[in-house]
Every structure is written in C-alpha cells, then in structure tokens.
Amino acid sequence: MRFDEPLSRHTTLGVGGPVDAMVAPEDLSALQDLVGWACGRGIAYFVIGKGSNLVVPDAGVGAIAISLRRGFGRIRCLDPQQDPTKVCAGAGAGLASLCRFALDRGLAGMTFALGIPATVGGAVRMNAGAAGGCMADVVHAVRVMTPEGAIVPLSHDAIRWSYRNACLPHSPKGTWHTGSILLEGILRMGNGDPVALRKEAERILEWRKKSHPPMPNAGCFFRNPTSGSPAGQLIERAGLKGRRWGGAQVSPVHANFIVNTGGATAADVLGLMETVREEVAKAFGIELEPEVQIVAV
Numbered sequence: 001m002r003f004d005e006p007l008s009r010h011t012t013l014g015v016g017g018p019v020d021a022m023v024a025p026e027d028l029s030a031l032q033d034l035v036g037w038a039c040g041r042g043i044a045y046f047v048i049g050k051g052s053n054l055v056v057p058d059a060g061v062g063a064i065a066i067s068l069r070r071g072f073g074r075i076r077c078l079d080p081q082q083d084p085t086k087v088c089a090g091a092g093a094g095l096a097s098l099c100r101f102a103l104d105r106g107l108a109g110m111t112f113a114l115g116i117p118a119t120v121g122g123a124v125r126m127n128a129g130a131a132g133g134c135m136a137d138v139v140h141a142v143r144v145m146t147p148e149g150a151i152v153p154l155s156h157d158a159i160r161w162s163y164r165n166a167c168l169p170h171s172p173k174g175t176w177h178t179g180s181i182l183l184e185g186i187l188r189m190g191n192g193d194p195v196a197l198r199k200e201a202e203r204i205l206e207w208r209k210k211s212h213p214p215m216p217n218a219g220c221f222f223r224n225p226t227s228g229s230p231a232g233q234l235i236e237r238a239g240l241k242g243r244r245w246g247g248a249q250v251s252p253v254h255a256n257f258i259v260n261t262g263g264a265t266a267a268d269v270l271g272l273m274e275t276v277r278e279e280v281a282k283a284f285g286i287e288l289e290p291e292v293q294i295v296a297v
Contacts (some may be wrong), residue, residue: 007056007065007295010048012117013218013258015266016056016295020063022048024070031071031181032149038064039147039179046295047181049122050094052219056295058266068092068121072183075101086140087187091121095128098187103201108192109138111200115208117219121182126293127166131204136161140188144168147179164223164291213251215259221273222256222288231288232256235276238283245272270294 001023007016025031038045044063048054072092077084085107089098095118102110112133116123124142127135142159144152160167168180222231235241235255243250247264250272251257258269258276277288 005065007048007051007054007061010065010067011051011054011056011218012216013051013055013264013269014216014260015058015264015269016054017058017060017266019056019061019065022065022067024067026071028071028145028151028183031066031068031145034064034066035145035147035179035181036149045179047091047121049092049119050117052117053122053126053292054295055218055266055269055292061295066181068181068183069094069119072121073097077105078186085189085191087189088184089120089187090184091119091124091182093120094118095120095123099201102189103194103197106192106194106197107189108197109133109187109189111197111204112137114201114204115212120185124182124185125166126164127161129164131207135185136166138187138189139185141186143183145181145183151183211254213253213257213259215251215261217251217257217259218292220256220291221258222276223291225286225288228286230256234280234284234286234288238276238279240276240279243272243275245269245275248272250276 001021003021004018005022006018008014023034025034045066046063048065048067069092072090075089075093075098078086078088095113095116098120099110099114112129112131116128116130118128124135124139139156141153141155144154146152158169224230232255240250241255242252246268247261248268249259249261251259258272280286280288
C-alpha cells in the first residue's frame with residue numbers, strides 16, 4: 001500500500017497527479033476486504049492495469065487505485081490433457097505474458113495483441129484490438145466481483161461487446177458496471193502451427209515498431225468514426241500532425257497518438273485533445289471521441 005502515489009509513475013503517458021492510496025491485494029479475500037471496507041465508508045476506488053489507456057488529471061484523484069498485478073496474474077490451461085485450447089488468465093496478468101504463453105504452446109488467436117501494453121483485465125474491459133483482431137474474438141467467459149464481494153461468472157454472450165468497449169449486463173450503454181471488478185478471463189484459442197505463428201508474431205511486432213511512436217503515449221487517442229476515414233487520417237488531413245501544446249504533441253509518426261515530449265502535464269494533453277477535436281470538427285464536421293479513459297472519480 002502506498003499513500004499519495006503519483007499516477008504519472010503508473011501510466012504510459014507519464015502524466016497525472018497523486019491518488020489517495022494505491023493498493024495491490026495479494027488474493028481474492030484481501031480484495032473483497034478492501035472493497036467492502038471502501039464501500040462501507042463511501043470511498044471511491046478504481047482498478048488500474050498498466051495505465052496504457054489512461055489520462056489522470058494533474059490535481060490527482062481522491063480515491064483508492066487497485067492494482068491486480070500482484071495477486072491475479074496467473075495464466076494456465078484449464079484442462080491441459082483434454083482441452084489445451086481453453087486458457088484462464090488472471091486480470092492482472094500482462095497481455096504480453098498471455099501472448100507468450102499462447103505462442104509457446106502453439107495456440108492461435110492472440111497474435112493481434114502482440115505489443116499492446118495492457119493487462120488482461122484492461123484489455124477485456126476495453127475490448128483491445130489491433131491487426132484485425134480484438135479480445136471479443138477470443139474471450140469465452142469472465143469472472144467478475146461485484147461491490148458486495150459476490151463472484152459472478154459471465155459468458156461471452158452476456159457481455160455487450162463493441163468497438164473498444166465491453167459492458168456488463170444491465171450497465172448503462174458504454175460503461176462498465178460501477179464498482180464491479182473483472183477477476184479473470186477464460187479464452188478459447190485454436191491449435192496452430194508454432195512456426196507460422198512465430199512468423200506472424202514477428203511481422204506484427206515489426207509493423208508496430210514502424211507505425212507507433214516511441215515517445216510516451218496512451219495508445220490511439222481517439223476512436224475511429226463508424227464510417228469514412230480513420231481518426232489518424234482526419235487529424236493529419238486537418239494539418240495537425242506535429243501540433244504541440246506545452247509538452248504534449250500530436251505524433252509526427254502517427255497522428256492518432258498524443259505523445260509526451262518531456263515534462264508534459266495532463267492539462268497539456270487535454271488542451272491538445274480539445275484543439276484536435278475542434279479543428280477536425282471545423283474541417284470535416286466530425287466529432288472525434290476520445291478512446292482513452294479520462295479518470296474522474
């Protein structure tokens with residue numbers, strides 16, 4: 001447990017003020033105790049994975065940040081003998097570790113996720129995707145803990161999947177049910193050729209290296225519109241590639257990335273975000289929506 005922990009240390013963009021407390025429960029019982037204690041006192045909490053899709057305000061967050069990476073990182077085949085294609089991954093496990101697990105066993109279906117800096121929980125919550133695939137393609141079921149501490153299993157079809165989003169049953173459109181915590185995902189993969197899978201993995205990693213900026217960023221910043229040109233092309237055509245606001249910049253490599261050139265603040269990032277939205281709306285009449293999560297607890 002750490003108090004007044006700067007979240008700039010825990011986000012890939014490298015901005016954000018302190019959270020009241022950051023806690024890493026070591027098991028389910030500890031997590032239930034923590035959430036029960038917080039709920040009983042009206043204290044807000046949220047889960048943070050690798051912080052790759054977050055913008056945290058400079059003033060910080062009056063809440064508890066919960067990291068599942070310590071106690072919920074196990075990856076295993078549910079039945080190695082009878083069905084090695086069904087894999088259970090804890091929400092705190094790194095997506096990179098899950099991809100390696102699959103490649104080492106010749107399991108197909110996860111190469112799209114190579115290079116995405118996320119935990120399994122964050123990837124499921126955001127229906128993370130790239131290279132023509134997404135988490136909805138492989139998630140068979142999940143287990144979720146309610147704010148009351150109950151453990152609820154949910155099938156793939158019980159979740160409302162959409163572009164870069166997953167919603168629990170009965171939750172408002174576009175949101176994850178308030179206070180619920182994803183504990184693990186059960187993924188259904190396929191049998192593949194290990195040699196072919198590794199060649200595909202090399203190709204995808206090389207593509208990411210060439211097309212993604214090396215400076216600190218939060219991944220693709222805006223959602224692609226439902227039709228027409230993707231967000232990056234609209235931003236570039238609006239003449240915004242390379243545009244700066246303080247230490248934040250629209251990446252010269254890929255226009256749908258806002259990068260931290262050094263010393264950027266969350267205010268810089270959000271100021272640049274609004275500039276991009278205004279200029280794209282003025283040029284094309286299209287309102288870009290953020291894909292990143294802007295924390296406001």
